[in-house]
Amino acid sequence: MKKYLFKRLLLSIVTLWAVVTITFVLMHSVPGNPFAKEGKMPKVIYENLQKQYGLDKPLPEQYVIYLGKLIKGDFGDSMKSRTETVNEMINRGFPVSARLAVQALLIAIILGPALGALAALNQNKALDYFSMIVAIIGISVPSFIMGTVLIQFVARNVSWLPIGGWGTWNHTVLPSFALSLMPLATMARLMRSSMLEVLGQDYIKTAKSKGITKAAVVYKHAVRNAILPVVSVLGTIISNLLVGSFVIEKIFGIPGLGKFFTTSISNRDYTLIMGTTIFYSLILISMLFIVDIAYMFIDPRIKLLKEGH
Numbered sequence: 001m002k003k004y005l006f007k008r009l010l011l012s013i014v015t016l017w018a019v020v021t022i023t024f025v026l027m028h029s030v031p032g033n034p035f036a037k038e039g040k041m042p043k044v045i046y047e048n049l050q051k052q053y054g055l056d057k058p059l060p061e062q063y064v065i066y067l068g069k070l071i072k073g074d075f076g077d078s079m080k081s082r083t084e085t086v087n088e089m090i091n092r093g094f095p096v097s098a099r100l101a102v103q104a105l106l107i108a109i110i111l112g113p114a115l116g117a118l119a120a121l122n123q124n125k126a127l128d129y130f131s132m133i134v135a136i137i138g139i140s141v142p143s144f145i146m147g148t149v150l151i152q153f154v155a156r157n158v159s160w161l162p163i164g165g166w167g168t169w170n171h172t173v174l175p176s177f178a179l180s181l182m183p184l185a186t187m188a189r190l191m192r193s194s195m196l197e198v199l200g201q202d203y204i205k206t207a208k209s210k211g212i213t214k215a216a217v218v219y220k221h222a223v224r225n226a227i228l229p230v231v232s233v234l235g236t237i238i239s240n241l242l243v244g245s246f247v248i249e250k251i252f253g254i255p256g257l258g259k260f261f262t263t264s265i266s267n268r269d270y271t272l273i274m275g276t277t278i279f280y281s282l283i284l285i286s287m288l289f290i291v292d293i294a295y296m297f298i299d300p301r302i303k304l305l306k307e308g309h
Contacts, residue, residue, distance in 0.1 A: 008292060012285045019281040020070065020274075024063055027273055034079040034268045053079055053271070066274070075275035080267045086275035093257035094279070096166065097249065100256065101241040103172055104180035108237070112184040113230055116191025117223060120199065131188055138185025144247040147178035151251070164253035175252045179245055183237045187230050194226040201225075231294060235287035242280060 035049055050056040054065060069076055075086035084092070119131035155163040155174060162171050198204065199222055207217045246258030257276065264272035 005293070008289055012289055015285055016278070016281060020067070020278055021063075023274060023277050024066065027270055028059055028062075030268075034270055053077070055270075070278070075278070076271040078269055078272050080263075080269045080272070086271050089260050089272065090257060090275060090279055093255065093260050096254060097242055097245050097256035097258060100172060100175055100179065100245050100248070100254065101238065103176040104241050104245075105183070105238060107176060107180035108183040108187055111180075112187025113191045113223075113227060115184070116188040116193075117195050117218075117226070119188070119192045120195035120226075121218065123196065128192075131192065135185040135188045135192075138181040139189075141181070142247075143178050143182060144251055146181050147175065147248050147251045150174045150178055164251075166252075166254050171252075171254075175245075175248045175254060178251075179241060179248050183241060186233065186237065190229045190233065191226060194229045195222060198222045198226045231291060234294075235284065235289075235291040238287045239280065239284035242283060 033055070034053075035046060047056070054062055057065070066076070073087075075090070077085050078089065081089070115131045115134065119128040122128050151163045151174065155161045160170055161173055162168075163174075165171055204217060204221060207221055208214075245254075245256060246261060248254070249256040249258040250262070257279075260272060261276045263269070264276060
């Protein structure tokens, strides 16, 4: 276990370093500079800004300096904001995005696997067809379209559901449901396929032949094994919820981190682009690491070390 955790931790660090390096190189390879939108400015002011943010130094030196700050947890100063650092922007925006993502994840986790399991237990029946229709809609319809539909047909007819803004719990209902539909559908489809496979295994038939109740067979044997594919994609789903919330935040006027990410790209704010990208990459890598550990505890039969994972 310790050897496996060390290998996974080392791989995570290397992956994060690769993300930092690739993002840094690509960002500086794009023509233009962060001060292009400032209009015509005196050469002296332009040179001072370049010097202030270290853009006058050779690219390799900029890279080394940035890595040194990054190791200390410092994402640097925003090139556009005069009042907040990148760290302060992340600290202000991320809790909002995280709350929205957590609520959407809870909806998906509660409804998705349950819908998939019920579909498998009622194969080729009305409930199965209904579940798959929901899954197809969830996968096919982008979250921003679903958000627009909810505003148009739900918020206008339900007075206690605001169509935008942030503050009370009511403001989170519609964006959370819009954001949760795709992961909910993904979990439902995975759970249904896995459940059908598990229900056809010999040990399930043996358990039934021993007189064990159907409920006990389903919950104690089938669900625990069928849930593994769902657990394996949780890390990716969580990161997708955080990134996917950018558009939802824009539609519903939510002051999350997505606002900083989108404006940083249009403003060519190098430090804010790097900070938000690295921050989300760190979350994704951490989630995948946690899911790998959880996978072992859910299914003790998995021999990760022997398989060389």
